[in-house]
Amino acid sequence: MKVILAQSAGFCKGVRRAMAKVLEQSGQAERPVYTDGPLIHNPQTIDILSRRGVKMLSEQDQPASGDTVFIRTHGVTPERRQEIMELGVQVCDATCPDVAKIQGLIRMHRRSGYLVVIVGDKNHAEVIGLAGYAGESGRVVGRAEEVSGLQDAEKICVVAQSTLDRSVYDQVAEAVKARFREVKVLDTICPSTYRRQDELRELSRSVDAVVVVGGKNSANTRHLVEISQGCGTPTFHVETAVEIDEMQLKSFHTVAVTAGASTPNWILMQVVDRLKMIDPQGTPAVFRWLKMIGRFVITSNLYIAVGAALLCHANSRLIGISLDWISYSIAFFYILSAHLTSRFTAEGLLELKKSRRGLVFDMEAKFFVWLAGFSASAALILAGLEGPVPFSIMLALIALGLLYRIDIPQLRLPFLGKKSVLHLIPASKDLFMGLGWSFVTVIFPCLLENYSFSSPALYLTFVSTFLLVIIRSLFFDIRDIQGDLILGRETLPTIIGTRGTKVLVLSLTIAYGLLMSAGSAFGWLSGLGYLMLALSAYICLYILLYHKKIIRREIPVEVTGDTQFILAGVLALLHG
Numbered sequence: 415m416k417v418i419l420a421q422s423a424g425f426c427k428g429v430r431r432a433m434a435k436v437l438e439q440s441g442q443a444e445r446p447v448y449t450d451g452p453l454i455h456n457p458q459t460i461d462i463l464s465r466r467g468v469k470m471l472s473e474q475d476q477p478a479s480g481d482t483v484f485i486r487t488h489g490v491t492p493e494r495r496q497e498i499m500e501l502g503v504q505v506c507d508a509t510c511p512d513v514a515k516i517q518g519l520i521r522m523h524r525r526s527g528y529l530v531v532i533v534g535d536k537n538h539a540e541v542i543g544l545a546g547y548a549g550e551s552g553r554v555v556g557r558a559e560e561v562s563g564l565q566d567a568e569k570i571c572v573v574a575q576s577t578l579d580r581s582v583y584d585q586v587a588e589a590v591k592a593r594f595r596e597v598k599v600l601d602t603i604c605p606s607t608y609r610r611q612d613e614l615r616e617l618s619r620s621v622d623a624v625v626v627v628g629g630k631n632s633a634n635t636r637h638l639v640e641i642s643q644g645c646g647t648p649t650f651h652v653e654t655a656v657e658i659d660e661m662q663l664k665s666f667h668t669v670a671v672t673a674g675a676s677t678p679n680w681i682l683m684q685v686v687d688r689l690k691m692i693d694p695q696g697t698p699a700v701f702r703w704l705k706m707i708g709r710f711v712i713t714s715n716l717y718i719a720v721g722a723a724l725l726c727h728a729n730s731r732l733i734g735i736s737l738d739w740i741s742y743s744i745a746f747f748y749i750l751s752a753h754l755t756s757r758f759t760a761e762g763l764l765e766l767k768k769s770r771r772g773l774v775f776d777m778e779a780k781f782f783v784w785l786a787g788f789s790a791s792a793a794l795i796l797a798g799l800e801g802p803v804p805f806s807i808m809l810a811l812i813a814l815g816l817l818y819r820i821d822i823p824q825l826r827l828p829f830l831g832k833k834s835v836l837h838l839i840p841a842s843k844d845l846f847m848g849l850g851w852s853f854v855t856v857i858f859p860c861l862l863e864n865y866s867f868s869s870p871a872l873y874l875t876f877v878s879t880f881l882l883v884i885i886r887s888l889f890f891d892i893r894d895i896q897g898d899l900i901l902g903r904e905t906l907p908t909i910i911g912t913r914g915t916k917v918l919v920l921s922l923t924i925a926y927g928l929l930m931s932a933g934s935a936f937g938w939l940s941g942l943g944y945l946m947l948a949l950s951a952y953i954c955l956y957i958l959l960y961h962k963k964i965i966r967r968e969i970p971v972e973v974t975g976d977t978q979f980i981l982a983g984v985l986a987l988l989h990g
């Protein structure tokens with residue numbers, strides 16, 4: 415199935431801002447954090463927030479003095495704000511600035527003697543809040559037909575709920591203008607909403623069906639559904655990938671996917687990937703099988719394991735040694751087991767919730783546990799064939815990998831406070847993975863070939879391999895930043911931001927290219943070092959493609975990142 419993902423789908427700036435505020439506060443605060451009602455209209459995100467200790471105010475759950483209470487993205491009435499402040503709590507305002515702007519406009523026009531007509535859903539939290547600012551001078555209307563019921567007034571000011579369908583607003587505004595003399599219509603639909611709606615109108619004309627992802631209680635998501643249905647396109651509203659009905663969608667060849675302003679990226683991407691798995695009726699069996707095999711190779715980590723074997727070859731050519739099949743096989747099996755094992759840790763289980771691989775792992779968990787055990791054993795047996803020293807080193811590597819992920823009180827680092835567990839140290843997974851790769855693709859082969867450990871070539875390839883692995887990990891961390899923030903997982907992008915991480919990735923890529931070419935220029939590495947500049951160029955290219963949103967979905971991002979290791983091996987084979 416061809417899936418077109420709307421550029422505007424996903425968190426809007428107001429939701430992003432509110433989430434960032436709440437997550438920052440909940441990560442730092444010693445005391446409980448509350449929200450006054452649901453922070454945003456997305457049940458899955460609210461569920462994760464509650465598991466992170468962010469509670470919703472209720473009769474049973476009242477805050478104590480000194481706790482923090484967040485005002486929801488949709489805003490509240492001035493009276494409600496006063497009530498919260500009187501609780502003696504620390505009040506944090508997560509009202510979207512676009513909603514706050516409408517509140518300000520209403521207050522200003524009310525003071526100037528206008529009757530304020532608010533167009534929207536009278537039961538929606540934002541409209542309830544806006545009506546509070548209008549007070550006695552406010553009226554809420556949902557449709558043009560309701561305008562005739564408005565009282566007479568000299569001056570009328572019309573505002574819209576920020577997420578209203580523009581065509582509904584235009585109809586009501588026209589009806590008000592037709593009935594009253596002095597009418598001021600303010601354009602208060604937020605830019606994020608109308609961009610999303612306009613793009614959907616365009617898209618729904620060129621596809622067979624539309625899937626809208628978002629909370630069933632989200633007004634802006636429901637408006638998207640109505641807009642798409644209004645265009646005459648078959649439309650499906652789902653909250654998560656689990657709700658996708660394959661039988662219903664099988665008959666469509668091209669499907670557009672959009673999402674409400676409060677839909678997190680990882681849910682959106684799971685829906686897209688689930689749709690991609692559906693083969694429309696009439697797809698040839700050969701094509702279906704090829705697709706299935708391709709997916710399996712990527713999601714099972716076989717692709718990256720092949721990349722490890724090829725990188726091992728590239729490193730041996732850079733250093734100038736010849737390897738036998740055992741070195742390649744050890745690299746293949748060790749990396750396969752390391753990447754599979756990382757999926758079965760506590761941290762990994764959380765990570766599964768936001769990844770396409772998560773769906774596959776959930777379905778085939780037993781098989782992947784078996785595969786991880788088998789590949790670790792294979793790496794160990796192969797190392798054992800080379801003697802007791804390689805066997806002991808491999809055993810230590812596998813044991814260290816497991817110990818890293820298990821919380822053993824004796825191994826805690828108390829001076830790190832909350833993060834005393836090894837795998838909770840920010841970016842530690844990336845560092846350990848980088849060291850593991852460098853070890854099995856550089857140190858281990860050199861050890862087996864009795865290569866001199868005083869050679870600069872060995873250290874150059876060790877560092878360059880480490881850089882390649884870190885670049886790949888940071889690239890994936892940039893992609894996962896939204897899920898990591900929500901799950902409270904600290905990675906470099908969550909600490910220094912996406913922009914800073916992109917700059918770092920580019921700097922490391924340039925450093926890699928310089929290291930390789932300088933190594934060749936000084937005669938420490940073979941001429942292959944110059945050819946590796948093509949690898950730097952490839953990495954810059956995929957970062958640019960990601961930045962331009964040309965590659966966004968999980969599988970293409972993973973393939974693009976993992977291909978750098980394959981490319982290193984291919985360049986080595988070309989170099990001879």
Ligand code: SF4
Nearest residue numbers: 426428510512576604
């Ligand atoms: S949809 Fe618009 S008004 Fe609503 S939270 Fe997002 S940016 Fe703010």
